[in-house]
Amino acid sequence: MIDFKGTPISFLVSDFVEGDLLSQFVRAQPGHRLDAFQALHLLHALVRGVEEIHEAREYHGDLHADNIIVTRRGLGFDLKLIDLFHRETSHRSNVEDDIIDLVHILYNVVGGRRHYAKQPQEIKDICKGLRRDLIVARWRSAEQLRRHLETLEWVSR
Secondary structure, eight states: OEEETTEEEOOOOOOOOOSEEHHHHHHTSGGGSOOHHHHHHHHHHHHHHHHHHHHTTOOOSOOSGGGEEEEEETTEEEEEEOOOSOOSOOOHHHHHHHHHHHHHHHHHHTTHHHHHTTSOHHHHHHHGGGOHHHHHHHOSSHHHHHHHHHHOOOOOO
């Protein structure tokens, strides 16, 4: 808020961010989904961003494909997380919700229910059949998920 000649004026300043919403980006891909390798790279970029939010003792609170702007950069993705729902000290349940949302994003970008059964074990080991209890038991933090992705060993098929 600024004061202009004695009148308080509220305003919002935002950056222009180039790219597509993740939902649009995925729809533009062959089969309207990402292959496992691309999806894991995308997840890694997302997890790194969420990890920074959690390190600041905050949480996103509304992670989904329409709150992520994506541009492709080689093997990686340049992402912007938008529309942070909560800006307050996070509690364990808020962090867990963000992690659950990250796993759901992975599940959806590889094709969701229709294609999940055909995913490699590496994807299934992260998604845990979307069972919240299994996900939060395995991924206690975004950092833990990031470390898993960075040390993931692919089984040749």
